[in-house]
Amino acid sequence: MSDLPRLSSSRVPTPFIAFAVLAILSLALAGCDGQAQEEAKPERPVLTIKVHYAPQTPDRSFVGTIRPRIETDVGFRVPGKVAKRLVEVGQVVDVGQPLALLDDADLKLQAEQADAELRAANGVLAQAQAAENRAAELRRKGWSTDAQMDQAKAAAAEARGRVIRAERSVELTKNNLSYATLRADARGVVMATAAEPGQVVASGQGVVRIARVAEKEAVVAVPETLVARAQGGEAHVSLWSEPGKTYAAKLREFAPVADAATRTYLAKFSIPAADDAVKLGMTATLTLAEPASERVARVPLSAVFNQGHGPSVFVADAATGKVELRPVTVKSYETRDAVIADGVKDGENIVALGVHKLDTAQKVRVVSSLSF
Structure with a gap:
């Protein structure tokens, strides 16, 4: 090893050193750019569902x-011939409004006859009362018998009864005359008519149907x-x-x-x-x-997030872009939905898809919000 020639720093070419420095600086800048891109991570688009609570038992x-509620066939209380019908189908009538008229010629004659009977009864009563008074005076003086006195009293009593009957007859004929005008007894709508002018109707026969x-x-x-x-x-x-x-x-x-x-x-x-x-x-x-049905919210199964700490959902705020992991009480799981009893409020938006990729520190962008 000692026989190998040593290279001194003075013998390293200058271009090689410059290239090495540039490579190191490039790697450092690339690492900074990657960290900056990590820090400037874009908002994640999410699809949200608006929570709506409703009775568990569907309506x-x-x-x-x-x-x-009340629909009545009204008619005249006396028989006669219809002279005029004053309303049409669909017309709204008020209380006391005339609906139809009868020919009242015979009814007027009956009323006049009753008046004549009353005048005659009053004349008979006056004569009977005078006879009773004379009989009583003669009896006090002893010029009359008890039988004559009793006869005078009976005649006076009969005359008074006749007057009462005549008075009642006058009242009945007046009522019958008023019944010749058929009036509405309640506010309502004319649903049908069953009589036309010239038709003879019986007492109580339906003429106009009124729906109150x-x-x-x-x-x-x-x-x-x-x-x-x-x-x-x-x-x-x-x-x-x-x-x-x-x-x-x-x-x-x-x-x-x-x-x-x-x-x-x-x-x-x-x-x-x-x-x-x-x-x-x-x-x-x-x-x-149902009067006592519990109110629950149905959300998609994909909105429920569970990592061993119980079911939760991500509540998204469209204004701030923040999400909150909130625990919920799941009443039951259905084919496509989860029935939630509480944990979220009515009207809040929860993330419906991709909840396993969300983080509470990450901002989101709501792209769609639907009612469920």
Whole structure:
């Protein structure tokens, strides 16, 4: 080894030294650039899902029809010939508004006859009372017998009874005359007419059908499997014309027997707060919910993150780009979803995909937010 020639530093070529220095500087700069790129790591795009809590037992909806609670066929209380009909189908009527008129010529004659009977009865009563007074005076003086006195009293009593009967007859004929005008007894809508001018109708025969608008209800057909929910659940009604507005409903009537053809039960739900927008005959959707059903949120299985410390989800803040790993209580796992009882708030955004590649120190960029 000692025989080998030694190279002194003075013999190393200068270009070789310069090349070595440049190579070292290049490697150092490359390492700094890599570290800077690591520090300036770009935001990770993520897909988020908006959490929505709903009853664990899903609501059930039925198509129904808006109907009036009370629909009545009104008619004259006395027989006669219809002289005029004053309303048409679809017209809104108020309390006391005339609907139809009868020919009242015969009724007026009966009223005049009753008045004449009353005047005659009053004349007979005056004569009987005078006879009774004379009989009483003669009896005090001893010029009359008890039988004559009793006869005078009986005649006076009969005359008074006749007057009472005549007075009642006058009242009845006046009432009958007023019944010649058919009036609405409640505010409502004319649904149908069953008589025309010139037609002779009997007492009580339906002439106009009135649907009262004071209270409306939704009529639906409930299947056998949901009878218990219909009788004890919470009900809401929405109209097809205004799907965003709902009305509270209450079960008023439930059929005791199922329909033989459809095997469904007819149910009537009253709508106490129905306004003018709820019109008769409209199509409505009745929604039945369990009164004590627990509220849960369903999220995709891909959103649940678990590294041995329990299930968690990443809650993303779109404004700041930060993510937070938050533990949740999973009530059950389904085919595609996880049912969460608590841990996240309603309306928060959670990362739906790629949660195993996220880090709480990393910023994210929300590219899409969907409701689930």
